[in-house]
Amino acid sequence: MIRPICSLTSRRQLLPLLLVAALACTPSPPGVSGAPATSPGPNRAWNPPPGLASHAPDTAATKAEIPTDIEARLAKLTLTDLVDLALRNNPSTRLSWSQAREAAALYGASRGAWFPTLDLQGSFTRLKTVASQGRSAVLQNTYGPALNVSWLLFDIGGRTGQQELSRQALIAANWQHNATLQNVVLLVQSAYFNYVAQKALLEAQRISLAEADTNLQAAEERRKVGVATIADVLQARTARAQARLAFDQTAGARQIARGQLAQSLGYPPNLPYDIDSTAATAPIAAMTDSLDTLLAVAVASRPDLAAARAQVFEAQANVRVARSARLPSLNLSASGGRTYTTTLPNGGNNYTVTLALTVPLFSGFRNEYNQQAAEARVDEAGAQLDLLRQEVTLQVFSSYYSLQTAAQGVRAAEELMASATLSADAARARYKEGVGSVLDLLTAQAALASARSEQVQARQAWYTALAQLSHDTGLLDERGQSGLRLVPDSTHEDSK
Numbered sequence: 001m002i003r004p005i006c007s008l009t010s011r012r013q014l015l016p017l018l019l020v021a022a023l024a025c026t027p028s029p030p031g032v033s034g035a036p037a038t039s040p041g042p043n044r045a046w047n048p049p050p051g052l053a054s055h056a057p058d059t060a061a062t063k064a065e066i067p068t069d070i071e072a073r074l075a076k077l078t079l080t081d082l083v084d085l086a087l088r089n090n091p092s093t094r095l096s097w098s099q100a101r102e103a104a105a106l107y108g109a110s111r112g113a114w115f116p117t118l119d120l121q122g123s124f125t126r127l128k129t130v131a132s133q134g135r136s137a138v139l140q141n142t143y144g145p146a147l148n149v150s151w152l153l154f155d156i157g158g159r160t161g162q163q164e165l166s167r168q169a170l171i172a173a174n175w176q177h178n179a180t181l182q183n184v185v186l187l188v189q190s191a192y193f194n195y196v197a198q199k200a201l202l203e204a205q206r207i208s209l210a211e212a213d214t215n216l217q218a219a220e221e222r223r224k225v226g227v228a229t230i231a232d233v234l235q236a237r238t239a240r241a242q243a244r245l246a247f248d249q250t251a252g253a254r255q256i257a258r259g260q261l262a263q264s265l266g267y268p269p270n271l272p273y274d275i276d277s278t279a280a281t282a283p284i285a286a287m288t289d290s291l292d293t294l295l296a297v298a299v300a301s302r303p304d305l306a307a308a309r310a311q312v313f314e315a316q317a318n319v320r321v322a323r324s325a326r327l328p329s330l331n332l333s334a335s336g337g338r339t340y341t342t343t344l345p346n347g348g349n350n351y352t353v354t355l356a357l358t359v360p361l362f363s364g365f366r367n368e369y370n371q372q373a374a375e376a377r378v379d380e381a382g383a384q385l386d387l388l389r390q391e392v393t394l395q396v397f398s399s400y401y402s403l404q405t406a407a408q409g410v411r412a413a414e415e416l417m418a419s420a421t422l423s424a425d426a427a428r429a430r431y432k433e434g435v436g437s438v439l440d441l442l443t444a445q446a447a448l449a450s451a452r453s454e455q456v457q458a459r460q461a462w463y464t465a466l467a468q469l470s471h472d473t474g475l476l477d478e479r480g481q482s483g484l485r486l487v488p489d490s491t492h493e494d495s496k
Contacts, residue, residue, distance in 0.1 A: 079192055079279040082265060083480040086188045087181060089266030096180035103173035110166035113159040116151035144347060146337030156327040161320030168314035175307035182303065182476045189467040189480060191261040196280040197460035198254040204452035205247040211445055212240035218431065219438055232438040239442045284410050284462055285486035291400050294473050298396045301474030305392060308385040315381040322374040325367045328359045399469040406462035413458035420451035
């Protein structure tokens with residue numbers, strides 16, 4: 001016969017048993033809105049509760065709209081409009097601005113260490129004692145307000161270092177925001193010139209497709225009158241199919257470029273818009289500044305370099321903060337109030353004033369190691385600054401020669417275009433006169449189509465290289481304007 005537990009053990013024995021049983025029972029993690037906390041196994045997906053995805057936080061990105069001042073010209077946005085939209089809506093700019101505002105608030109908070117701290121406190125205590133050893137039980141209420149004051153009067157570098165640390169962190173965050181603006185502007189300009197190039201390529205492919213249709217029609221007519229063979233017609237059909245394939249592929253690439261540009265603005269890729277391509281028709285210009293000048297400008301103007309310098313100063317200020325933890329400090333604390341009790345219904349005043357000198361003696365070497373870590377952080381920040389400076393000079397060096405190469409590419413592409421046009425015109429005339437073969441005509445037409453593509457791509461490469469050099473030298477402003485000094489290229493005859 002099984003007897004109840006209470007009959008087997010006393011209450012004093014039962015309590016520890018219940019405590020052990022409670023500790024032994026590990027509760028399951030709480031669920032999420034009625035759904036299991038995790039998936040049932042490593043090979044199973046977690047199923048969220050219905051409606052959880054719809055409870056996403058309402059951020060600026062989810063409700064970004066076209067500003068009214070730009071909406072009227074949405075079908076023909078200029079490059080300036082695109083840059084303006086991107087700087088308003090791109091999450092990167094919002095992120096860096098939020099970080100700068102956070103750093104500004106922390107800088108303001110660091111200055112509060114110079115002021116006293118005041119706290120108003122109200123308390124209520126009910127006290128009841130047990131009657132023992134001839135003493136009666138006491139029931140008493142104690143309550144009243146109190147004002148507490150705490151003030152760090154003196155330390156050796158702690159508050160000054162913390163304030164300077166926060167100040168340099170704010171400066172670094174602001175420079176990082178400026179760098180983010182330049183990065184976004186470069187992203188938009190690169191996407192813009194790519195989209196313009198894809199539109200121009202599509203137009204070039206359309207012309208090539210129309211020429212292929214004309215060549216096929218000419219080959220069929222010549223075959224009807226017996227001056228061409230079926231092989232000529234088949235070759236013309238093959239060339240026409242290739243032109244159609246190139247046109248369709250370019251049309252798809254144009255849509256992708258359009259979506260990438262919209263994405264760089266902080267909008268979905270299916271945004272209904274189009275652009276004004278005027279900015280991509282400016283004449284090719286030559287650089288007047290030397291490479292050495294641009295390198296010096298980059299070192300002085302790049303905002304990310306300025307942020308890295310501020311981070312070095314921030315690390316140096318942190319050394320002062322860590323050192324101050326090993327040094328004496330003087331604190332003043334005071335409190336005053338009025339206490340009311342059951343036996344003193346009218347209350348009575350009380351106060352305390354404490355002036356304390358704190359001298360750190362031993363902390364398990366924690367403060368010493370913290371100072372060593374802070375000093376190492378200064379070396380780390382200096383090394384990061386040197387690495388970034390090297391990266392910047394290499395970027396300027398590379399983009400400078402990329403721009404020079406792109407300018408030469410534009411000249412070569414225009415010469416190629418002129419030569420291919422003359423060759424195609426001559427081949428077409430010879431074929432119509434019956435003295436040229438269809439193979440010569442198709443070869444010349446293919447060379448002309450390639451020359452059109454080369455010309456478009458060469459101009460895109462130059463505009464993109466110019467934007468990249470402006471960015472790498474730190475001269476690209478938030479309006480998308482380049483601070484580079486350019487003069488019209490006298491050796492270049494602009495072709496639009």
